[in-house]
Amino acid sequence: MNTGRILLVEDDPGIRKFLRVALEAHGFSLEEAASGKAGIALAATAQPDLVVLDLGLPDMDGKQVIARIREWSQVPILILSVRQAEAEKVEALDSGANDYVVKPFGIAEMMARVRALLRSSSGGTAANPEIVRGELRIDLARHEVTLAGEALKLTRKEFELLALLARNAGRIVTHRQLLNDVWGPAHEHDVQYLRVFIGRLRGKLGDDPAAPRFILNEPGVGYRFLD
Template identity: 85%
Template sequence: MNTGRILLIEDDPGIRKFLRVALEAQGFTLDEEASGKSGIAKAATSQPDLVVLDLGLPDMDGKAVIARIREWSKVPILILSVRQSEDEKVAALDAGANDYVVKPFGIAEMLARVRALLRSAPGGATPETEILRRDLRIDLARHEVALAGEPVKLTRKEFDLLALLARNPGRIVTHRQLLADIWGPAHEHDLQYLRVFIGRLRAKLGDDPAAPRFILNEPGVGYRFLD
């Protein structure tokens, strides 16, 4: 008998019922969500061993759901979708999905892919949903930051920049990597752009560049989040 917790993010009640019967009969525990936003929140709180995700959700595209989950978790993600073009498959896999099954699908193949993904992540994947560094708390799932218990309001880009640095404590993250990951490859050389955002981030965190507590400048190379 199989074990493991599976999160199913699917808006079609018929498919949810079909998969619930099939997966629970195999011994899996199943959580169900019908929208992208609720699915992301459930992924952060229930710590599933596998996410099964439909791309055509009512509130957001499934690829955006993948991107959000990948901000803090390496949990295996299996796509179920009617979209069968090669471009859609490549885009989903590039976004961070692990496998792709086209609807309609055979349940035997579906279960085999589920088992294969679970084997590739022994013991499941525990997401890092919160980063604590001294008196700084970064909630990756809710996109919230607090300093000494007080909320810090950041823009989406400022949050993404801080989260990327904080997930690599003590390591130099290069200018090019920061620009490419946060703004895209077309901005890899926009160093002044990065400096402006680092300056804003430091100001909001009360981080003196002359005596930094959080973000250290490595001249000519990048930035390091102090561990």
């Protein structure tokens, strides 16, 4: 008998019902979401062993859901989609998906893919979508930051920059890595641009560069989030 919790992110109620019956018959427990936003929230709170994800969701593209989940979790993601083009498959896999099944699908093949992904991830540690450093709390799933219980209003890039530093707490993250991961390869040498954003971020965090609590400057190299 199989075991494990599966999160199904699918807006078609007919497919959800079909998969619920099939998965539960094979011994799996199931969480369901009909939108990308709900799927991201459940991926954080339910801590599933596998995510089965449709790409054509009503509120966002499935590849955006993959990217959001990959900000904090390496849970296996199986794409279930009507999109058959090779480019779509490659883009989804490059975004962080582990496998891709095209609709319509056979349940035997579907279950084989599910079992294979669960075997390959067995023994992994559960993801934690929240980073807490003293009074600072970073919710990676909801893109929310609070300091001493007060919500901070960060831009998308400010949040991505803070999250990247916090996920690598205690380690130097180079200027090039920060610029590449947050803004893309075309900005790898825009160090002054990065300094401006770090300055804004420090201002919102109330972080004094002369006596930092969170972000330490490593001159000429990068920045370190204090652990």
